[in-house]
Amino acid sequence: MIHREGKVTLVGGAIILTILCVVSYIYLQPILFTLLLVGSIALFTFITQFFRSPNRQITSVNQDIILAPADGTIVHIDKVNEPEYFQDDRIQMSIFMSPTNVHLNRVPYTGVVTYYKYHAGKYLVAFHPKSSLLNERNSCVIKNDKTGQEVLFRQIAGAVARRIVFYLKLGQQVKQGEELGFIKFGSRMDLFLPLGCEILVEKGAKTKAGITPLVRLVADDSAGILS
Numbered sequence: 001m002i003h004r005e006g007k008v009t010l011v012g013g014a015i016i017l018t019i020l021c022v023v024s025y026i027y028l029q030p031i032l033f034t035l036l037l038v039g040s041i042a043l044f045t046f047i048t049q050f051f052r053s054p055n056r057q058i059t060s061v062n063q064d065i066i067l068a069p070a071d072g073t074i075v076h077i078d079k080v081n082e083p084e085y086f087q088d089d090r091i092q093m094s095i096f097m098s099p100t101n102v103h104l105n106r107v108p109y110t111g112v113v114t115y116y117k118y119h120a121g122k123y124l125v126a127f128h129p130k131s132s133l134l135n136e137r138n139s140c141v142i143k144n145d146k147t148g149q150e151v152l153f154r155q156i157a158g159a160v161a162r163r164i165v166f167y168l169k170l171g172q173q174v175k176q177g178e179e180l181g182f183i184k185f186g187s188r189m190d191l192f193l194p195l196g197c198e199i200l201v202e203k204g205a206k207t208k209a210g211i212t213p214l215v216r217l218v219a220d221d222s223a224g225i226l227s
Contacts, residue, residue: 001053005104005165005182013047013219048070050184052185053104056177056210064147066197066215067109067176069153070189072097077203082192085141085152090192091199095207097187104148104208105189107142107152113168115141121157138166138181142174149194149217158187177210193217 002010016038024033076094081087097103121136136157143150155164166181168174183189197215201207207214 001055001142002051003186004047005051005184007051009184010048010051013044017044050099050103050191052102054102056106062176063110063144064217065213066108066151066191066193066217067106068095068209068212068214069180069191070095070097070105070183070207070209071101071103072189072207073204074201074203074207075188076190077199077201079195080192082152084117084139086150086192090152091195091197091215093191093193093201094201095189095191097189098181102209104179104209105181105183107168107174107176107180108153108191108214109142109144110176111142111144111174112179113140113149113170113172113174114143115139115152116166116168116170118166120208136164140166140168140180144217147217151194152192154190154192155181155183156188156190157183183203 021033021037024036062188072095075096078092079089080092082090082092117139117212119137119139122134138155139152140154141150141152144148155166157164160178163184164181164187165184168180174180191214193215194217196218198218199215200213201215205212
């Protein structure tokens with residue numbers, strides 16, 4: 001299944017590649033036409049996989065569990081100072097989205113959107129330590145109705161990803177697993193979590209948006225898994 005974010009790109013790409021192939025068929029030697037045709041098919045297939053949207057059923061909503069908001073690989077888990085919203089120490093967990101991953105992002109946590117801000121910025125490679133603060137990004141905070149705890153997550157553009165799409169609105173009630181946005185051609189997603197959360201994954205683990213449990217929240221934030 002192809003996500004709606006890719007329809008314009010794919011239609012435009014198909015038209016351009018078709019025109020190139022027709023022109024090459026008329027004016028170029030057969031061997032060159034064949035090479036261009038094979039290359040065009042390969043390129044279109046490669047672009048198509050960026051916009052795939054697998055059907056995932058979220059069977060239950062657990063208000064104590066944070067699910068992965070993105071497909072990818074856990075590249076960072078550490079205690080950091082979060083300066084934008086919390087202005088205190090949090091557990092930062094980062095998911096790197098490679099070009100081969102699904103790029104649709106999903107809501108990690110049921111609750112209300114209490115904060116949103118878009119930041120224009122640079123396009124450093126997504127794994128750069130400063131990309132979370134310097135790159136183009138969307139920051140959003142969701143507050144859980146049951147626990148009252150807040151989680152900040154951040155969509156981050158990278159060297160290739162030059163467009164971040166965000167669907168949620170301030171004050172909106174959201175459910176775990178719903179679509180929250182799309183990062184075209186991959187990049188990175190950061191989460192900033194309470195210090196007392198129980199971490200359920202390790203660095204290097206693979207994640208699936210709306211499926212993989214990342215952490216379990218606990219009532220007492222002073223427990224501190226990392227110190």
